Amino acid sequence: MARRKSRRQHGEGSIYQRKKDGRWVCELHLGYKPDGRPDRRYLYGDTSDEVIEKRRKFWQAQDDGFTPAKGRGRTVGEWLAHWLSNIVKAQVRESTWHKSYRPKVENYLIPGLNRILLKELDEDRVEKLYARLKADGLAPATILQIHAILSRALKIAAKRKLIPRNPCSFVAPARGDRAEIVPPERNEAAAILQAVATRWNGARWALALSVGPRQGEALGLTWPMLDLSDLDHATIRIAWELARVPWQHGCEDPKMCGDRLHKRPCPPDPADCPKVRPTGRRHVCQRPCPSRCSEHQAGQCPTWCPDDCVKHASTCKQRIGGGLVLTEPKSAKSKRTAALPRRMAELLNAHQTWQEAQRVGNPAWVGWGHDSQTCDRRPRARETVCPKCRKPTKRDALVFTQSNGTPIDGRRDWQEWTDLLAELGLPHYRPHDSRHFAATTALEEDVDVVVVQEMLGHATSAFTQSTYQHVRPKLQRQAADKIGGALWGSDT
Structure with a gap:
């Protein structure tokens, strides 16, 4: 009879039962830390079989290239907050971070996944979150954007070995049907051009219908970006766009500056609540929701300011860095030069002459641009935009302005x-539908798709083709007629 092996194998980990509480412990030795101290992990369970199973999973994770962290580890909410403020903020445009990443993380992802441990996040929990968001009425396109943001955050976590894999790689949220592009008809565009011929900034809509810049690109256009010296060969250079960014505190104590606007829960005892009005008006105390709140729908629980909140910068008397500024387009392809139709060049030339006359004869004209009293950076030669205050170096550089020379907000x-x-x-067409009209018209007039791609600033011509699939039947009909004419001759 073979003798039973009493010694454990190397790296197996010692398993023993603690006398004080009877719990089983598996002690694993992973080598040594950089400071020379031993690196150990302790796995706990109520039975020896439980810790043996935990040990098996631990070694399996090690074989997959992932070493589980000690202790409880980060929650999903903690990691998303860190990723949002310290990683992705430096990788995307400021306006994109404020308009897309921050609201989706703070309003949907953190409330929905906050208390889940990062190492325990799996496909089921992610799919349940998307199901709740869909039940709350979120559009499939919005859920798809949330999925892309969560996947990007977890991809970094996986690279840093905080999780064994990215669960979003195995989840496919439902895709909504792409909205049909319905640009204005040609007779409608002609009516618009006729109506804006005598309007303030009428050339803005003519430019939108003929060349198709994005809204921010049109509103951020400056005269140095236009070459009108030869109207037959006039060009437009898209290099900046107008965007609104949040303000930042310029005071010494941002926390105290926004103290009156901080949202904090009421204390447990209503008698201690400072929000109770001395006039006797009724005040309903609000308190933090439990982890499994049944009163509110997912993501609808009240949100509170943290103890170190430094938000509410819009009310700071010394606020800086916010409001309307000029930013670079979102991609390298968005920076582009396009040819202008001669009639469009004539309209812009007339608009420039008219604007100069308005500026001279209007005492309310203040313009908008770099101010040496508020910005200490001295613009360099041939700089059209100050990189610090992000305003034109000359106060009369904007092409489309309000009556006092200030920029036009996107909502206006x-x-x-x-x-x-x-x-x-x-x-009712969106302003962006004028861009679709310019692209559709160019494709219907048999302009090469690569030229249309460059005019619009799309990343690839394949994206242009997929976006404007509705133009293909007409192009195919034109191609069929040309082929038929070449083979059999045109009908007379």
């Missing part, structure tokens, strides 16, 4: 477009 621009369509009795 949207409202002007909406009012124009209402006056003409036309259907």
Whole structure:
């Protein structure tokens, strides 16, 4: 009879039962730390079989290239907050971070996954989150954007070996149907051009219908970016766009600056609540929701400011760095030069002459640009935009402005477009639909798709083709007619 082996194998880990509470412990030796101290892990369980199973999973994770962290580890909410503020913020445009990443992380991902341990996040929990968001009425396109952001955050966590794998790689949220592109008809575009011929900034909408810049690109256009010296060969250079970014505190104590706006839960005893009004008006105390709140839907629980909150910078009397500024386009392809139709060049030339006359004859004109009293950076030669204050180096550089020379906010621009369509009795089109009209018209006029791609600033011509699939039937009909004419001759 073979003798039973009493010694454990190397690296197996010692298993023993503690006398004080009877729990079983598996002690693993992983080598030595950089300071020479031994690196150990302790696995606990109520039975020896339980710790043996935990040991098996630990070694399996090690074989897969992942070493589980000691102790409890980070929660998903803690990791997302760190990733949002310290990693992705430096990788994307400021406006993109504020308009897309931050609201989606703070309003949906952190409330939905906050208390889950990062190492315990799996596909089921991610899919349940998407199901709750869909039940709350979020559009499939929005859920898809949330999925992309979560996947990007977890991809970094996997690279840093905080988790064994990215669970989002194995989850496919439902894709919504792509909205059909319905640009204005040509007769509608002609009516718009006729109506804006005598309007303030009428050339702005003519430019949108003919060349198709994005809204921010049109509103951030400066005269140095236009070459109108030869109207037959006029060009437009897209290098900046107008964007609104949040303000930052310029005071010494941001926490105290926004103290009156901090949202904090009420204390347990209503008698201690400082929010109780001395006038006797009724105040309903609000308190933090439990981890499994049944009162609110997912993501709808009240949010509170942390103890070290430094937000609410918009009310700071010394606020800096916010408001409307010029930023670079979102990608290298978005920086582009496009040819202008001669008629469009003539409109811009007339607009420049008219704007100069308005600036001279209007005492309310203040313009918008670099101010040496508020920005200590001295613009260099041939700089059109100050990189510090992110305003034009000359106060009269903007092409499209309000009556006092200040930039046009995107919401005001949207409202002007909406009012124009209402006056003409036309259907409601978005300002971005004028960009679709320019692209559709160019493709229908047999302009090469690569030229259209460069005009619009798309990353690839394949994206342009997939976006404007509705143009293909007409192009195919034109191609069939040309082939038929070449083979059999045209009908007379």
